[in-house]
Every structure is written in structure tokens, then in C-alpha cells.
Amino acid sequence: MFKHRIFAFMLSQPIGKASRYIYQMNTSEITPRNYKWFSAGSVAVLLISFFLPWVSWKDELVNGFFMPAGKFFSLSDQNFGLSNPFPQFGFAVNIFWLIPFLAILIFVFIFLKRKTIPFTFITAALSLMLAMIFVLFSRTLIDLGVGSNIYSMLKPGIYLHTIAAITLILTSFPVKKYSTKIIWLAMGPLLAYGGYKIGEKYVMSQNFSNTETLIAEYSVNAIDLIREFAANDSMANKKYQEKIISVNGNVSQVERMSDSTTNIRFDDITGSYIIFSFDKEHLNNLKDIKAGDSLSLKGSCSGSILSQILGTTSISFKRSTLNKIKQQ
Numbered sequence: 001m002f003k004h005r006i007f008a009f010m011l012s013q014p015i016g017k018a019s020r021y022i023y024q025m026n027t028s029e030i031t032p033r034n035y036k037w038f039s040a041g042s043v044a045v046l047l048i049s050f051f052l053p054w055v056s057w058k059d060e061l062v063n064g065f066f067m068p069a070g071k072f073f074s075l076s077d078q079n080f081g082l083s084n085p086f087p088q089f090g091f092a093v094n095i096f097w098l099i100p101f102l103a104i105l106i107f108v109f110i111f112l113k114r115k116t117i118p119f120t121f122i123t124a125a126l127s128l129m130l131a132m133i134f135v136l137f138s139r140t141l142i143d144l145g146v147g148s149n150i151y152s153m154l155k156p157g158i159y160l161h162t163i164a165a166i167t168l169i170l171t172s173f174p175v176k177k178y179s180t181k182i183i184w185l186a187m188g189p190l191l192a193y194g195g196y197k198i199g200e201k202y203v204m205s206q207n208f209s210n211t212e213t214l215i216a217e218y219s220v221n222a223i224d225l226i227r228e229f230a231a232n233d234s235m236a237n238k239k240y241q242e243k244i245i246s247v248n249g250n251v252s253q254v255e256r257m258s259d260s261t262t263n264i265r266f267d268d269i270t271g272s273y274i275i276f277s278f279d280k281e282h283l284n285n286l287k288d289i290k291a292g293d294s295l296s297l298k299g300s301c302s303g304s305i306l307s308q309i310l311g312t313t314s315i316s317f318k319r320s321t322l323n324k325i326k327q328q
Contacts, residue, residue, distance in 0.1 A: 038171040039120065040110050045164035046127060047103040052157030054131070055138050057146055058307070064161060067130060068096040076137070080146055081303055085199045099126050106168075120172045121184045127165035129188035131158055136196045143263065143275065145305050145314025197259075211321045214244045216298055222249025222266035222274055229304045230272055230313050240301040246323050247274060248296045254289055262286050264297065264320075271312040276320040285322050296323040 053061040060079060066072045070090070077083035084090055102123040106116045138146075138153045147153050165188075169181050218240065220228075225247060229236040252267035260280035267273040276297045278286060289295065299317035306313050 036110055039116065039168060040107060042164045042168040042171065043103050043107045043110070043123075045160055046123070046168065047100055047107075049157045049161040049164065050100050050103075050127075052160070053155040054134050054158035054161070055153045056155055057138070057141060057153065061155070062134070064130065064134075064157060065096075065100075067133070068093050072137075076141070080141060080305055082141060096126060096130050099123055099130070117172055120168050124165040124168045125184055125188040127161055127188070128185070129192040131162050131165075132189040132192035133196065134158060136193065143277065143316070145273070145275075145307055145312070145316075211244065211298055211300065211319045214298075216246040216323075217243045219246040219248070222247050223268050225315065226266070226268045226272045226274060226313065229315055230270070233304050233306055233313065237303045241303045243301055244298065245301050245317070246296055246298045247276075247317075249274075249294070251289065251291050251293045251295055253291055254286075264289065264295070271310060272314065273312075274315045274317070276317045278320050278322075282320075282322065297321070298323040 050064045052063060054064045055062045057075070057079065060075055062072060062075060066075070070093075072093075073084040073090075102119050106119050106123060109116045109119070135150060135154075135158075139150055141147065142150065142153075166185060169184050172181065225240075225245075247266065249266040251264055252273065253263075253265040255263040255265070257263070260283050262278040262283065264276045264278070264286070265273050276299050297317070297320060299320035302316040302318050304313050304315045
């Protein structure tokens with residue numbers, strides 16, 4: 001009966017009015033008023049926050065757009081010696097330019113009352129992926145002594161961007177199934193985390209022989225090595241970087257991470273330290289190690305980072321292995 005009334009009404013109207021009526025009916029189902037304003041606000045925040053600072057690496061502010069602009073890895077490499085592990089795929093980061101492009105497109109579509117799916121899902125997923133990469137990379141820099149904790153590094157821009165991306169997915173219409181929205185919410189972070197871990201694993205074992213089978217080029221005391229780097233880090237880096245070294249000393253800290261990796265540190269009284277990173281396959285061999293134990297560790301020296309603020313030096317090792325347990 002209702003359909004018959006609509007049909008009769010359409011027949012009684014000029015073609016232009018009838019067409020506009022059909023358009024209004026369809027678009028009212030696509031974007032209800034309450035969803036429209038939430039989505040429009042989210043897109044505006046997403047677009048603006050993309051160009052705001054997301055993290056602070058010491059005194060360096062890193063904006064969201066630095067990743068596709070090519071400044072993200074160049075800053076890290078110049079200041080902290082941590083570069084893109086896959087430079088041959090550097091062009092792939094240009095995909096994040098879709099975030100501002102699609103945000104503008106969605107904004108226009110909202111006010112034209114047109115469907116924004118799947119653009120809202122793609123934009124938000126890319127945004128959450130980018131935010132996860134920033135967090136994971138910053139945590140790696142913390143392991144190298146760049147900062148104390150991830151929360152002190154994060155700036156308001158990354159929080160605004162993340163909240164806007166989540167809101168954009170949740171208010172996407174006409175998709176009503178929350179299972180679909182949850183999948184899109186999780187997709188970006190999971191892809192970023194999986195890809196990052198693959199890259200991290202590659203860097204830790206990139207085409208090198210097993211450290212256990214290699215003879216150390218140097219065997220040094222931990223405190224002496226720290227002092228050597230502190231006295232002249234340029235000369236020490238030239239001497240030790242990418243060399244297999246045995247380091248002997250008393251353990252200061254043992255950090256067992258949630259992903260089953262382990263970090264073992266030798267500290268001196270100034271706050272400078274040496275950190276050996278172990279993959280999860282070494283977990284059983286390291287389970288009984290504790291602070292105060294006297295150890296001999298072997299690994300490839302990644303070089304040092306000097307904290308201008310704290311006046312301390314951190315020396316990191318990769319492809320680490322337990323050389324031998326010394327006297328307890």
C-alpha cells in the first residue's frame with residue numbers, strides 16, 4: 001500500500017521533482033544526519049592531524065606525513081643510525097598519501113550525500129596502520145636509548161588521528177554489521193605489526209652466519225667498552241660497528257619482553273649501558289639469568305647512540321648469543 005502511494009505521488013509530479021524525491025529517499029538511507037556529522041568531523045580531524053607532530057625523538061618532532069614524504073627514515077638514520085631495513089621497497093610508503101587524498105574525497109561525498117564506503121574503511125585502516133608503525137619504530141628507538149618510554153614520545157597528533165580513524169569506521173554507513181567494522185579496525189594495526197616483526201627478524205639475521213659459529217674479533221670488558229665509546233664514539237664506532245665482539249661483565253638488567261625476546265644490559269655508574277637483544281629461540285638458555293650474574297655475551301655491534309639530554313651512551317648488539325656463563 002505504501003509503495004502504491006509513493007508511485008502515485010511520483011506520477012503526479014513533474015519529472016524533476018520526482019527525481020529529486022527518489023534521490024532524497026535513497027540518500028536519507030545512506031547517511032542519516034547523526035552519522036553524517038560524526039563522519040564529517042572525523043574526516044576533518046583525520047586530515048588536519050595527518051600534518052601535525054605524532055612523536056618526538058629527543059628534540060626531533062616527527063609529523064604524520066613524514067612517512068610518505070621520505071623524512072621519517074632519513075631523520076632516524078641521520079640522528080640515530082636506524083634506517084629503513086628495506087630501502088628497495090621505499091616507494092611503498094607513498095600509499096599513505098591516500099590518507100589526505102581520500103579524506104578530502106570522503107568529505108565531499110558526505111556533503112553530496114553519496115556513499116563513502118569503501119573509502120572510509122580504507123582511509124581509516126591506513127591511518128591506524130601508520131600510527132602503529134610510528135609506535136613500533138619509536139619503541140625500537142627506546143631500546144637504542146633514544147627515550148625512556150613510548151608515552152613520553154607520543155604527541156597529541158597521533159592520538160587525534162587514531163581516535164578520528166576509529167570513529168570514522170564506527171560511523172561508516174550503510175554498513176551496520178559491527179563484525180565488519182571490527183575487522184577493518186584490526187586490519188591496519190595487525191598488518192603493520194606483522195610486517196614490522198618480519199622486517200625486525202630480517203634485520204636481526206640478515207644474511208649472516210650463526211653468531212655461535214663465528215670467532216669474535218674482540219673480547220672486551222663491558223665497562224671498558226662503555227668508556228671507550230664515551231671517550232670517542234666516532235673512533236669506537238669505526239672500530240667496532242658490524243664486528244663480532246665478546247663482552248664480559250656483570251648483568252645490570254634482564255628485560256623479558258611480551259614477544260619472548262630478551263634484552264640483557266651492562267650498565268656503568270654514569271647511566272651509559274650496553275644492550276644485547278636476543279631472539280625468542282634463546283629464551284630457554286636465558287631463563288635463569290638475573291641481575292648480578294657474571295656473563296660473557298657475543299654479538300654484532302650496531303654502534304652507539306649519545307643522548308645529548310642525559311649525557312649517556314648506549315651501545316647495542318644484534319644477533320646475540322650466550323657465549324658462556326662465568327662465575328656466579
